[in-house]
Amino acid sequence: MEKRTGVVTDARCLAHDMGRHHPETPKRLQVLMEMLASGDASSLGLAMLEGRRATAEEVKRVHTEPYFRRIMATEGRTVMLDMDTTACPKSFETAMLAAGCTLRAVEAVMAQEVTNAFALVRPPGHHAEPDRAMGFCIFNNVAIAARHAREALGVKRVAILDFDVHHGNGTQRAFWDDPSVLYVSTHQYPYYPGTGAANDVGEGPGRGFTVNIPLAAGHGDQEYDAIYGGLVTRVVEQYQPELILVSAGFDIFASDPLGGMDVTAEGFGRIAAHTRAMADRLCQGRLVMVLEGGYSLPGLRDGVFACLAAMRTNVTPRLVGDLEDLPLGDALRHLAFYRQFWRV
Numbered sequence: 001m002e003k004r005t006g007v008v009t010d011a012r013c014l015a016h017d018m019g020r021h022h023p024e025t026p027k028r029l030q031v032l033m034e035m036l037a038s039g040d041a042s043s044l045g046l047a048m049l050e051g052r053r054a055t056a057e058e059v060k061r062v063h064t065e066p067y068f069r070r071i072m073a074t075e076g077r078t079v080m081l082d083m084d085t086t087a088c089p090k091s092f093e094t095a096m097l098a099a100g101c102t103l104r105a106v107e108a109v110m111a112q113e114v115t116n117a118f119a120l121v122r123p124p125g126h127h128a129e130p131d132r133a134m135g136f137c138i139f140n141n142v143a144i145a146a147r148h149a150r151e152a153l154g155v156k157r158v159a160i161l162d163f164d165v166h167h168g169n170g171t172q173r174a175f176w177d178d179p180s181v182l183y184v185s186t187h188q189y190p191y192y193p194g195t196g197a198a199n200d201v202g203e204g205p206g207r208g209f210t211v212n213i214p215l216a217a218g219h220g221d222q223e224y225d226a227i228y229g230g231l232v233t234r235v236v237e238q239y240q241p242e243l244i245l246v247s248a249g250f251d252i253f254a255s256d257p258l259g260g261m262d263v264t265a266e267g268f269g270r271i272a273a274h275t276r277a278m279a280d281r282l283c284q285g286r287l288v289m290v291l292e293g294g295y296s297l298p299g300l301r302d303g304v305f306a307c308l309a310a311m312r313t314n315v316t317p318r319l320v321g322d323l324e325d326l327p328l329g330d331a332l333r334h335l336a337f338y339r340q341f342w343r344v
Contacts, residue, residue, distance in 0.1 A: 003115045003116075003285070003312065003313075003314060004045070004047050004114045004115055005044070005046055005047065005114060005115065005116055005117065005118070005308060005311045005312045006046070006047040006048075006049045006105065006108050006109070006113065006114035006116070006117035006118070007036065007046050007047070007048055007049065007117065007118050007120060007308070008049045008050075008051045008101045008102075008104050008105045008108070008117060008118070008119045008120070008121075009029070009032070009033065009036075009051065009101060009119070009120040009121065010051040010097050010101055010121070011033065012093070012094060012097055013029055013094045013097055013098055013101075013121055013122050013123075014026040014029055014030060015088075015090035015093070015094050016088060016090060016091045016094035016095070016122060016123050017088050017090075018085070018086045018088065018136075019086065022084075022086075023136075023257065023258060023295040024122065024123065024124070024136040024293075024295070026122075027297060028122060028294065028295070028297065028300060029120065029121075029122050031297045031300060031301045032120050032291075032300065032301060032304055033120075034301075035301045035304065035305055036048075036120075040305065041305065041308070044308055044309060044312050045312070046308065046312070047113070047114050049104060049105070049108050049113070049114070049117065050104070051097065051100060051101035051104050052097075052100040052101065052103070052104050053093075053096045053097050053100040054096050054097075054099035054100035054103055054139075054144065055100075056068060056072075058099065058100075058103060058144060058148055058152075059096070059099055059139055059144055061144060061147035061148065061151060062130055062139075062140055062143045062144050062147055062174055063128075063130050063131070063139060063140070063144075064130050064131045066131070067130065067131045067132065071087065071091075071092055071095065071133070071138060071139070072092055074087035074089075074091060074092055075089065075090075075092045075093070076089045077089060081132075081133035081138070082132070082133055082134050082135075084135065084136060085133045085134060085135065085136055085137065085138070087133075087138065091123070091138060092138075094122070094123065095123055095138040095139045096139070097121070098119075098121035098122060098123055098124075098125065098139065098141050099121075099125075099139045099141050099144045099145075101119050101120075101121045102119040102121060102125075102141040102142065102144065102145045102288070102290050103144065103145055103148050104119075105117035105118070105119040105145075105288045105290070106145045106148060106149055106153070106243070106245075106288050107153070109243070109285075109286050109287070109288055110149070110153050110155070110243070110286065115285040115287075116276065116279065116285055116286070116287040116288065116289075116311050117287075117288050117289070118248075118288070118289045118290075118291075118304070118307065118308060118311065119141070119288065119289070119290045119291065120291050120304070121141060121290065121291055122291065123136060123137060123138050123139075124136055124137050124141070124249075124291065124292040124293060125137045125138070125139055125140040125141035125142060125143070125144075125170070125247075125290070125292070126140060126141075126142060126143075126162060126164060126166075126168030126169075126170055126171045126247045126249075126292050127140075127166070127168065127169055127170050127193060128140040128143075128170045129169065129170040129173050129174075130170075130173065130174060134169070134170065134193065135166065135169075135192065135193060136293075137170065140170045140171060140174060141290050142160055142162075142168075142171060142245050142246075142247050142290045143160075143170065143171050143174040143175070145245055145288065145290065146158045146160060146174075146175070146181050146245055147174075149243050149245075150180055150181070155242045155243050156180065156242055157180055157181075157182070157239060157240065157241045157242050157243075158180065158181045158182070158241055158242070158243050158244075158245060159181075159182040159184065159236050159239055159241035159243070159244045159245070159278075160175075160181060160182065160183045160184070160244075160245045160246070160247065161184050161185075161228075161232060161236070161244065161245070161246045161247070161275060162183070162184065162185040162186070162187070162246070162247035162249070162292075163185075163186050163224070163228075163246070163247070163248065163249055163252060163271055164185075164187065164247055164248075164249020164251060164252070164292045164293050165187060165188045165191070165249055165251040165252045165256070165258065165259035165260070165261055165293065166187055166188070166191065166192050166193065166249065166251070166293060167185055167187040167189070167191075167193060167194075167195050167196030167212070167214075168183070168185055168187075168196075168247055168292075169193050169195040169196070171183055171185075171247065172185070172195065172196070172200065172210055172212075175202075175206065175209070175210070176202050176203060176206055176210065177202060177203050177204040177205060177206040178202075178205070178206050178209070179205050179206050179209045181209070182209050182211070182235070182236070182239045182241065183209065183210045183211070184211040184213070184232055184235060184236070185211070185212050185213065185247075186213045186215060186224070186227060186228075186232075186331075187212075187213075187214060187215065188214075188215060188216070188217055188252075188259065188260055188261060189214030189215060189216070190214075191217075191260075196212045196214055197212060197214060198212050198213070198214055198334045198337050198338075199337070200212050201341065207341075208340070208341035208342075209239075211235055211338065211341075211342075213227060213231070213232075213330075213331050213334065214330065214334075215261075215329060215330045215331065216329075216330055217259075217260030217261065218260065218261070218262055219252075219261055219262065219263075219329045219330070220254070220261065220262030220263055220264070220267065221262075221263055221264055221266060221267030221270065222327045223327055223328060223329035223331075224252070224263055224267055224270070224271055225267065225270045225271075225274075225318075226326040226327050226328050226329075227328055227329070227331050228270070228271050228274040228275065229270070229274045229317060229318065230323050230326050230328065231323060231328060231331055231335075231338070231344055232274070233274060233277075233278055234323075234342065234343065234344045235338070235342045235344060236278050236282065237278070237281070237282065238342055238343060240282060241282060241283055242283050242286065243283055243286045243287075243288070244275060244278060244279045244282075244283060244286065244287045244288070245287075245288050245289075245290065246275055246287070246288070246289040246290065247290055247292045248289045248290060248291055248292055248304075248307065249292035249293040249294060250268065250291075250292075250293065250294025250296075250299055250300045250303040250304065251293040251294050251295055251296075253268075253294065253296050253299030253300070253303055254299070255296050255299060256294065256295055256296045256299055257295050257296065258293070258295050259293075259295075263303075265299075265302035265303055265305070265306045266306065268302075268303040268304075268306045268307055269306035269307065269309060269310045270310075270317065271307075272289070272306065272307035272308075272310035272311055273310040273313075273315065273317040274317050275287060275289075276310060276311050277316055277317050287311065289307060289311070291304070323335060323344060
C-alpha cells in the first residue's frame with residue numbers, strides 16, 4: 001500500500017477558550033489549520049479525514065463516571081477545574097471532539113484507510129487523570145485511544161511515546177499496572193507536574209512497562225535524536241506493539257515560553273522519523289500522533305509540518321550504535337536502571 005498520512009482535525013475545537021492571556025489558546029489550532037491550507041502542506045499529499053465526537057462510553061473507558069458527569073455539567077458555563085484549567089461554555093463539546101478525532105485517527109490507521117495519521121486537536125490530554133482535570137487537559141485523548149484500540153479494535157499491545165516537555169502524569173496513571181500498554185516519556189525534570197522520575201516504573205503486572213526518561217533543561221536535536229533512535233527504539237522493539245501512539249508536545253521547541261529545551265523543526269522531524277520507522281518495522285506502519293503542548297506558534301507550526309513530512313516519507317532514519325557511545329544526555333545516567341527491565 002502506498003504510504004498515506006492522514007490528518008484529523010475539527011474547527012469546532014477552536015471554541016474551547018480559557019481566556020485572552022492563557023497560553024493554551026485557540027490560535028494554536030488556527031495556525032495549524034492555516035498551515036494545512038498552505039501550498040507547502042498541499043505538496044505532502046495528506047489525506048484529510050473527517051473527525052467525530054467521542055461517545056460517553058468511550059471516554060469512560062479511562063475516566064470515572066463522577067468525573068465525566070462533572071465535566072458534562074460545565075456545558076454552557078465557565079468553571080475553574082484546577083489552578084490553570086478552566087472549562088468555558090463549549091469546553092465539554094470540544095473535549096469530546098478532541099477525544100473523538102483521536103479515535104477516528106486510530107480507526108483509520110487500523111482499517112488501512114491511511115498508513116499513519118496525526119490528530120490535531122485541543123484541548124490536549126496527557127495530564128488529565130481518570131478523576132481530575134489538570135495542566136490544560138480535560139480528557140486524556142491518547143489514553144482513551146489506547147483503551148479503544150485494546151477493547152474495541154482487538155489490539156493486544158499498544159506503545160505510547162510522549163515527547164512533551166511536561167511529564168504525562170495522567171497517561172502514566174491510567175496504565176500504571178497494565179502491561180498491555182507501554183508508556184515511554186521524555187520530559188524536562190524536575191518540572192511541572194513533578195512526576196516522571198526514572199524509578200517510576202509501574203507496579204504489579206505493569207512493573208517495567210512505564211519508562212520515564214527525565215532530562216534537565218537544554219537538551220536539543222542531537223540528544224533527542226539519539227534517545228529516540230537508540231534507547232526508545234530498543235525498548236519498543238522488544239515490546240513488539242501492534243500500534244504506536246505518540247503524545248506530540250511541541251513545547252520542547254527552542255524558544256517555547258513554557259519549556260526549557262532546545263529542539264528545532266529539524267529535530268521534530270527526526271523524532272517523527274524514528275517513530276515512523278519503529279511503526280514500519282514492528283506494526284505495519286500503524287502510527288498515530290496526537291497533539292499535546294506547544295506554545296510558540298511558529299515552533300508549533302514548523303514542528304507539526306516537519307513531523308507530517310517525516311511521517312509521509314519512506315526515508316529510513318540513521319541507525320545508531322552502542323548506547324554508551326551516543327549523545328544521550330541525561331538518559332545516559334539511567335542506562336543501568338533501565339537494564340533491569342530491557343536489553344538496552
